[in-house]
Amino acid sequence: MNLQEALSLLKQEGYKYTQKREDILTFFTKEDGYRTAGDLLTFMSEKYDGLSFDTIYRNLHLFRELNILESTDLNGEKHFRLACGHDEHHHHFICQTCGKTKAINTCPMNFIQQDFPGYTIENHKFEIYGQCPSCH
CATH class of the missing domain: 1.10.10.10 (Winged helix-like DNA-binding domain superfamily/Winged helix DNA-binding domain)
Structure with missing residues (x-):
């Protein structure tokens, strides 16, 4: 955006x-x-x-x-x-030092959802935290 x-x-x-x-x-x-x-x-x-x-x-x-x-x-x-403006569902890596983000194009729910038979998952959030190459 x-x-x-x-x-x-x-x-x-x-x-x-x-x-x-x-x-x-x-x-x-x-x-x-x-x-x-x-x-x-x-x-x-x-x-x-x-x-x-x-x-x-x-x-x-x-x-x-x-x-x-x-x-x-x-x-x-x-x-x-x-808002990053991605039209497709995605998640982020977030640098804990400078706050920069990088899109994660694979959704872990694709693998986890099988562990919830009979459940209705309405939403989820997945973020990975660490340091970007500039801060590492």
């Missing part, structure tokens, strides 16, 4: 365009990987004096709800990134 797609989706879903929202989305289009609300607040504070964590979190969760952002928990803290 790119900035224009994200802004269009926001408008399409009936949400107001603001410069702050565009700046938040711009931050994520420039970052390669998962980032925290604190990272975003540091970036936004340069332009918006007195910006609160409430405003940051409210927008992050809205964008997550609209599938503009993806989220994961790393070291007990929620991290966000721009």
Whole structure:
């Protein structure tokens, strides 16, 4: 997903365009990987004096709800990134040092599902954590 797609989706879903929202989305289009609300607040504070964590979190969760952002928990803290835009089902390797991601194109559920006869699996999430070559 790119900035224009994200802004269009926001408008399409009936949400107001603001410069702050565009700046938040711009931050994520420039970052390669998962980032925290604190990272975003540091970036936004340069332009918006007195910006609160409430405003940051409210927008992050809205964008997550609209599938503009993806989220994961790393070291007990929620991290966000721009939705990668893959049309096909996939998972990610996530670097625990820098937050960069790499798509995993094989789904482990293809192998695990046989262990759940009679169960209805409605959703799943699979992530691998480690260090990317740059951080290793």
